[in-house]
Amino acid sequence: MKSNQKKAWLFLAPTIIFVTFFSIYPILRAFVMSFQSGSLINLNWSGFSNYQYIFSDPEFWRAIKNTILYALISVPVALAISIMLAWFIFSRIKHKSFFETTFFMPYVTSTIAIGIVFRYIFNGDYGLLNFLLKAVHLPTPNWIDDPAMSLTTIIIFGVWTSLAFNIVILMGALRNIDPNYYTIADMYGATGTEKFWRITMPQLVPTIAFLLTMNIIAAFKIYTSVYALFNGQAGVGNSATTAVFYIYNKFQIVGTPGVAMAATVVLFIIIMFVTFLQRKMMKKIGGR
């Protein structure tokens, strides 16, 4: 077995140093701070009291519940729609690049800007969405100002925003599939559905696995879209509060960094666990 070249360390050094200082150190510091209480200026040890506080805080559980629901609903739905749209563009549409650009546009637009526009679309009194719903005689819920609807609104918005990135990556993956597969399938008279499930889907599995991991992690860290959609707060009556919102609020506004860091550690563990599960699952499905 070959040993690593010593020189490699030199070339890795800048990255290692930066990662240590700006990624690993903050994680460790967060972990340490989660056992401390007091304001940032004078922290002192307090054992597990921060964890006790968050586990008995209904607001924390609501934040975690909202985050998990958001991740579990919006990610699969968005992925399914993206696969459908990508496949549609890839197989049936002529001016692919035009549509690709159109679908990619939201990704390069700032979430805050989109959020503000959607705030008006979703508005209960004069919003575009309710105008359309009314036109076809469907119920018109108050998307923004009804606490019971907040999470649904966030999920719809989340699905819409994640389409852009997903579609572009999937289009790339679709192009990489060897066209000979399809030619041979055609020779044997395979139907469109057969081709999709027997050729396209298996070929897409690695890409889907990648997107699933990225999307789930991003979904757990949701903050900006909530902030933009509800005008700077976590929904009416904090109904759409998420884990990151909880952390930010406890750290910056309430001034209890220890509690915020305890919540950070819990969120970190949840994300790690979910990612681990997902990798296991994808390995089984992909058979590799």
Next chain:
Amino acid sequence: MKFSKKLTMAAVATLALVGTAACSKSGNSSSSSSEKIPSKITKKTTVVFWNAMPGVQGSTLKQLTNEFEKKNPKITVKLENQGAYNDLQAKINSTLQSPNNLPTITQAYPGWLWNAAQNKMLVNMTPYINNKNVGWGSAKASDIRTELLDGAKIKGTQYGIPFNKSIETLTYNKTMFKKYGIKKVPTTMEELKDVSETIYKKSNHKVVGAGFDSLSNYYTLGMKDEGVNFTDKINFSGSTSKKVLNFYADGIKKGYFRVAGSEHYLSGPFANEKVAMFVGTSAGEGFVKQGVGNKFTYDVAPRPGKYTMQQGTDIYMFNHASAEQKAAAFKYIKFLVSKSSQIKWANATGYIPVNTSAIESSEYKNNKSIKLPAKLEDAMKNLYSVPVAKNSNAAYNQLNSILQNIFAAAQKGQNTNSQINTGKQKFDAAWKQ
């Protein structure tokens, strides 16, 4: 091999440099409280001022600052806008742990700086106020209203000087009042309810009678009018509290009251004639005026009920600055709260002047471009502000989301009791963090 060694050396050297640069700033943080106040600024001095003043407010502050710099050529004031109040609060909170990066002075609510005061990071302003060269000689000579000065105290110490102060007022649609035959502008909450009901009925349920911008203020003042101060002793599900909450909730159930929701302010719906009157900050008059335009005439009246909220920030000074900087900063503060500056400030923004002589001056009273000045004296009879105590700011903020939940239930016609009980848990938890 030689090349790689050189590279390593270079890398190590760079790192060492970065390291020392980061540490070298933490030298002179020990400034004692007994230091002398310089009577004159002889060296070039820079004062950094963190603020959260947007639009007209920001540009007026800039004008005043330029004026001050012209009069005091040795002093430079750097205005650093930190965004909205929330952003400013967050920025102060996170910077408190590296005091050398704090500004010389900042706008703030006293509640934000509770911890900073506990850790002796703020400057006690009393010696500066009493100093004849930099200050006025005494608090009385400053002519700043006593209740405003008291509002800028933390645990009895004068850490802040009031600057941009506003009160809650009632803004109403005069044209609509005439149309529906309402002769008397409501002065009590009962009258507010009656007028709202009348308008709602007479407009065939098209126009909502009234609403309150700040739900936290609604609750705090509602309780104060019932004789209950804002402390951790408040029983949120008690009978007085329920009375205050259900007064608003009933109105929402029946349709004649509403809340601002995610729009945060009712000035929008007010300008679109969806609501006939609303209670909000006087500093919002500029927005009302702009929104209403020539569509109808509006007017401002004292807030119904006995008390009104005194809100808006004060200016606080941090301890890490040099003696010269502190003196220069105080001179600047003194300039900002002087009669002439306050008149300019109030006339441009809708904030209220902090000193009595400015309020009584004809330049302010006769200002026809906004409606507040003529009504101000009546509106300011009984002022109240959120008492500064541990977690009072957190509890006050929490009220907003608690009340939103209660009123959302009312909107759907549900009973508010279960939401009030949940609210009690959250309210008590906010006091105990």
